[in-house]
Amino acid sequence: MSAQPLAESLVQSVDWLAIAPPTIAAVVALAVLVADLFVPENRKAVLGWVSVAGLAAAALTLLPLLDGDRSTFCLTGPARACSYTADHFTLVIQFLVLGGALLAALLSVTNLDDDRRRVPAGEFWFLLLSSAAGAALLPASRDLATLIVALEVASLPAFALVGIRHGDARSSEAALKFFLSSVTATAVSLMGISFVYASTGTLYLTQVAQRLPHVDGQLHTLAQTGVVLTLVGFAFKTAAVPFHFWVPDTYVGAPLPVAAYLSVVGKAVGFSGLILVTVVAFPSYADVWGPALAALAALTMTVGNVAALRQQATRAYSAVRLLAWSSVGQAGYLLVPIAAAGYSKDPEKAIGSTVAYALMYAAVNLGAFAVAALVGRGRTLNRISDYRGLYATNPVTALLLAFFLLCLAGLPPGVIGLFAKVTVFSAAVDAGLGWLAVVMAVNVVIALFYYLQWTALLFRAPEGEPARHRVPAPLTAAIALTGVLGVALSGAPQLVLRFAGTGLF
8 A cells, every 4th residue: 555655746747847957968979979870971961050050949948947046856854865856057158058058059060160070070079968968967967976976977979089080190099098097087086985975875966965974983084985985086187287188288288179178168077076076065173174275276276277377489389388277277266256156155156266267268269269170270380479460361260268367367458257256256256265375376377478578579570471361160150259359358247157057055
């Protein structure tokens, strides 16, 4: 008699609207994979436009979700906990992820036209959409199992995307380094999560937070080890030093749109996962992860900026390497507010600073990669010296790249970059991390040198015959979108912080 009510209590209704963004991306990925079997070789370009439309549709489904929090796949009964929650934090990160994937897709349409012999179109679009689906699922994950599944769905296709160019040794080497580092991170995270589960008896983030402070004394060491290992695993995903070694070679070896995708969407995945496990699941261990993340932030921004400063302008692929090391330095800035949340009485405000900085970084970094993709069409080695005199041949493109670099440096007219850095700096000071604010200030000065050096090069007289760069329509759209977004946000930077309010609690 009791079996029937028990069975009924386990039946859950699925909120299809809440899960629409990652679901649409996954369905379009499968549709593209099947369509690839039937579309003739000379019509493969249509798969790219279908993928772009699918990502746009997935992003548009975020609009009906703005009216309030939604949860699905929930436990029934008094101990209510859910595996999927579409709150404000989720929607902001999903907007960043799907918008970043859409811009990377626009870059890829042109890239595949130029490189169609070595890159299979159907497989490429399937992998990109699959990774975007996992990345969109991750910020909504509210249990550790779903979190790891989403992380791997986002990561596994990315390995293949990095090494997708047939017969390219650099691409294969980059994919192998990326794969080995990511698999190590996953193994460490899984071990940590298994220890947390063994000590608390639950995988739901909110229940883990409730039970961790009251773990039996015999399991206390196990719980501590689980927390530390879980954090180490996510430090790999965020490319925090010393877990950053895969970044420069991976960015150089990957197709440029894939490098752009990893620099923005890959970071969003790592940082949103780190926010969920620290602030939501492990708040009682803030005295452990707060100082650890502060030290990682200082180390990451310093190593990233010093390595970017040492890049030689005439070295092959130096422009992409500089962007890669710059992204490591930017990861250090993104870690600062998360570390501050461990000390702050208002962790939600601190996390809002990370989300605001991530939105700024996504827009301008994708813009910089879009211009790098344009220059790389004519100068395949993509050296920093290849950008000399860009203003003489492509004045609008040169002005936009200068604007993107100034945003990353935090200088006017890149007001949004300055605003984002001040927000992060303020989070550190408010949390009592004055020493970290000083380290950040020193690193901002270091970064000014290489960003301004590259910017000045754009306006110098070109050496020899200036190279003309034809700008295909998809590439034009990507550069224009990022430029308009960067300029608009610089005009009203306060909108970013308002939009980035997290709603995690």
